[in-house]
Amino acid sequence: MTQRQLYLAAYDVACPRRLVAALKLSRAYATGGQKSVHELYLTVAERTDLIEDMSALLDLDTDRFLLLRLDPRSRVLTLGLGLVPADPDYFYVG
Numbered sequence: 001m002t003q004r005q006l007y008l009a010a011y012d013v014a015c016p017r018r019l020v021a022a023l024k025l026s027r028a029y030a031t032g033g034q035k036s037v038h039e040l041y042l043t044v045a046e047r048t049d050l051i052e053d054m055s056a057l058l059d060l061d062t063d064r065f066l067l068l069r070l071d072p073r074s075r076v077l078t079l080g081l082g083l084v085p086a087d088p089d090y091f092y093v094g
Helices: 016-029 044-057
Strands: 005-012 030-034 037-042 064-069
Touching: 005 016, 005 030, 005 044, 016 030, 016 037, 016 044, 037 044, 044 064
Parallel strands: none
Antiparallel strands: 005 037, 005 064, 030 037
């Protein structure tokens, strides 16, 4: 099985219609997160697909998208009721 790595995806979108589309696209890959920041476990192919889809969706002059790979050696800290990110045994994208 291809190994997934943990990423944080964040976006800032000016148009409400594109904002909703960016949210739906991010949540299709997400395992957790809040509003406009999501935790995603991605393979290299999934990361490429997400970036291509998001690039086609956003207006590159006014919108922003950040995909940050987290260091797997780092310790995860949660605050409040936060859950530690987990890579599920199976993953449905769609």
